[in-house]
Amino acid sequence: MALAAAESRTAYKLDQSWLVRLFDNKTFLICICLFPAAALLIVFLSYPLGLGIWLAFTDTRIGRSGYFIGFENFVSLWHDKVFITSVWNTLLYTSVATVGKFALGLWLALLLNNNLPFKSLLRALILVPWIVPTVLSAIAFWWIYDPQFSIISYVLVDVLGWRDTYIDFLGQPWPARWSLIAANIWRGIPFVAISLLAGLQTISPSLYEAAMLDGANAWQRFKHVTLPMLMPILAVVLTFSVLFTFTDFQLVYAITRGGPVNATHLMATLAFQRGIPGGQLGEGAAIAVAMIPFLVMATLFSYFGLARRKWQQGEDND
Amino acid sequence: MSISRRDVLIGGAGLAAGAALPLAPAVAQANIEKGATLRVLRPTKFVDPDQAIFNENTEAFTKATGVPVRVDYAGWEDLRPQTAVTANTGAGPDIVVGWADDPHIFSDKLIDLTPIAEELGKKYGGWYPIAEKYGKKDKTNQWISIPMGASGAPAVYRESWVKEAGFDTFPKDLDGFLKLCRKLKEQGHPAGFALGNAVGDGNAFCNWLVWTHGGYMVDENNKVAINSKETIEALKYAKALYETFIPGTLSWLDISNNKALTAGEIGVTQNGVSLYFSIKNSKDEKTAAIGKDLNHATMPVGPFGRPSEPALIINAMAFKHTKFPNAAKEYLRFMMEKEQYDKWLTGCYGYWTQPLKGFAESKVWSSDPKIVVYRDTWERALWSGYKGAINEAAGTVNAEYVVVQMVASVCAGQATPEEAAAEAERRAKRYYRT
Numbered sequence: 001m002a003l004a005a006a007e008s009r010t011a012y013k014l015d016q017s018w019l020v021r022l023f024d025n026k027t028f029l030i031c032i033c034l035f036p037a038a039a040l041l042i043v044f045l046s047y048p049l050g051l052g053i054w055l056a057f058t059d060t061r062i063g064r065s066g067y068f069i070g071f072e073n074f075v076s077l078w079h080d081k082v083f084i085t086s087v088w089n090t091l092l093y094t095s096v097a098t099v100g101k102f103a104l105g106l107w108l109a110l111l112l113n114n115n116l117p118f119k120s121l122l123r124a125l126i127l128v129p130w131i132v133p134t135v136l137s138a139i140a141f142w143w144i145y146d147p148q149f150s151i152i153s154y155v156l157v158d159v160l161g162w163r164d165t166y167i168d169f170l171g172q173p174w175p176a177r178w179s180l181i182a183a184n185i186w187r188g189i190p191f192v193a194i195s196l197l198a199g200l201q202t203i204s205p206s207l208y209e210a211a212m213l214d215g216a217n218a219w220q221r222f223k224h225v226t227l228p229m230l231m232p233i234l235a236v237v238l239t240f241s242v243l244f245t246f247t248d249f250q251l252v253y254a255i256t257r258g259g260p261v262n263a264t265h266l267m268a269t270l271a272f273q274r275g276i277p278g279g280q281l282g283e284g285a286a287i288a289v290a291m292i293p294f295l296v297m298a299t300l301f302s303y304f305g306l307a308r309r310k311w312q313q314g315e316d317n318d
Numbered sequence: 319m320s321i322s323r324r325d326v327l328i329g330g331a332g333l334a335a336g337a338a339l340p341l342a343p344a345v346a347q348a349n350i351e352k353g354a355t356l357r358v359l360r361p362t363k364f365v366d367p368d369q370a371i372f373n374e375n376t377e378a379f380t381k382a383t384g385v386p387v388r389v390d391y392a393g394w395e396d397l398r399p400q401t402a403v404t405a406n407t408g409a410g411p412d413i414v415v416g417w418a419d420d421p422h423i424f425s426d427k428l429i430d431l432t433p434i435a436e437e438l439g440k441k442y443g444g445w446y447p448i449a450e451k452y453g454k455k456d457k458t459n460q461w462i463s464i465p466m467g468a469s470g471a472p473a474v475y476r477e478s479w480v481k482e483a484g485f486d487t488f489p490k491d492l493d494g495f496l497k498l499c500r501k502l503k504e505q506g507h508p509a510g511f512a513l514g515n516a517v518g519d520g521n522a523f524c525n526w527l528v529w530t531h532g533g534y535m536v537d538e539n540n541k542v543a544i545n546s547k548e549t550i551e552a553l554k555y556a557k558a559l560y561e562t563f564i565p566g567t568l569s570w571l572d573i574s575n576n577k578a579l580t581a582g583e584i585g586v587t588q589n590g591v592s593l594y595f596s597i598k599n600s601k602d603e604k605t606a607a608i609g610k611d612l613n614h615a616t617m618p619v620g621p622f623g624r625p626s627e628p629a630l631i632i633n634a635m636a637f638k639h640t641k642f643p644n645a646a647k648e649y650l651r652f653m654m655e656k657e658q659y660d661k662w663l664t665g666c667y668g669y670w671t672q673p674l675k676g677f678a679e680s681k682v683w684s685s686d687p688k689i690v691v692y693r694d695t696w697e698r699a700l701w702s703g704y705k706g707a708i709n710e711a712a713g714t715v716n717a718e719y720v721v722v723q724m725v726a727s728v729c730a731g732q733a734t735p736e737e738a739a740a741e742a743e744r745r746a747k748r749y750y751r752t
Contacts, residue, residue: 061710062402063423076748147566148578170514170569172730257515260568261723261732276399277517277717279423279710280749 055285062279073286086265094245100185105192113200130190138254141183145169173263199233239302354642360415362391367665375658412640418631421463422708428462429636434651435461442676446696449673456707467670468629470695471522475586477613479507488615495618499562507585512570513726520722525628530620536706545743553728553735560729614691629699671695711749
């Protein structure tokens, strides 16, 4: 009896020390702590991405698994006018909307950085377009742009009498594109404004005081103090904004479905249309994969173009 | 739970309980597996009573057979991907009430439904030919699905305005229709047909236009044939007709014509029966008054020689992966039997029109003379991919709005009819390649 008890005690001690030793091991600890996050990333990000890329090289359709066909999807897309239009649309949409969002967002951030009455309330209100679910704001814009029930047309025609006919916002290619870009800018401004506002608040007032003592006017203060100090956060916000805009789907899908006659199809909406309702999963995936080079380029551009400055690494800015 | 279920099952087979449950004798023949359960997936309701009555009928099935059934309702755009996942993984629902083409895409994964389809056909006056086309595997006599209903798209028009325009009845020919639309435009009540990427209404109008002029996407051997004299004639007609439309139809989505008709902005459009009831039963007096003035007519007939229109079809299939194939077949048969089907048909105001000729006698069709035109939806209906097979390519061409955009580009003045037809041919060939 006693012997058995002693034995079991030693075993227990050994057992404990083995566990303790294991958990003292740094490599093991790192692995086990990383595991949940890594597993989530692999299951929900890497696997779908990898699968998407694989599908792009197959002729998979909804209903049957496909065969590897190499670059056939991409070659066929290259000759597809609708796809080429969607690439141009996406580039136009992203570049114009991003410029618009940044110009207006920065302006708004500068205004909000001043001492205003009800400052916190105003800042909270600014966020509304950003926090409203996209589909909801898309439907609101859809009504605003409606050929029969547009509030803008109503005001211009029935209230002010400045026009005789209702505006056809979405019925022609160019007006439809500008209308969608305007809606996207409206949605994107708060994100830019609030992020840049956070950046503005980190700039020490003493820098402005020093600049003022040196006789700098408002524009010079903005150009030589605000802008350089804002660059790092500007780069990050720009990267995110470009990514969001480039992959935008909901606004276009809800307002025009890519019409009129494919004039407003973006790569994201076309990929969905071909892949899911159209059943051509392989081709849809190929369109989505075709977005990757553009996204990588945009990210690299904003990262290297704006973020990697010498001053950021603590060296002199010459 | 399982005991009571078996009790009911035994009771259902027994003569004594047969008196209590009028459906029991029919059910007893079906050989339902012991302990069977079923899962059904179908599209979510479009008219309110749809879901309630479908559930009631399902409960009646459970009562009669003891088989518990769970019915899930999927959003219209989610139904197709969910059907595909079910088919590909061999898991999930036993029965899917899917969209028109889907059983044909997954045909090798489906249970043969020939016996029940033939039985139902014999009992209820036969299937409409297009229902057979949708139910049978291409070029065979094997039934792979049970078409359950179709929502047609005839013309919906304002009776008083059409009279004002000098037409006692809605014109039956293309010339008359064009004259009517011109007159309506003059009087400030223009026509409105969706030409945007509207998967239902856009395809309805544009397919009717091409079909009624004698054009078609592919021939009997699935060879692309859209670039034809007939199509070009159709496009010329479309251009003339477009001049009479309310501005902005190039951006119209599925709901736009409903909004415009409800607001009294347009004199004629195309729609399922639901719009009539939603306007007629509106609590707003002004809107309800419009409802009294609405009427329906078949879309005019061109060189094709008979009425033709696309229809939104729900087509039920049972998968081979089900553990209880007999129960699944029995469920489908049960839902199509008069006691259940007529209640559903009537309750939905005829929104899902019957594929079996016998139900043309249903009371719903004499309940309101204005909806009679929907009764014959299956007689007028053609399928997407007409004259070829119902297949993936046809579905993709539909989803890509090839026909809609062909018509829209001519109406917008972006292409001549010849260019538009050639472009549609090129796009269709991408998907009809073998």
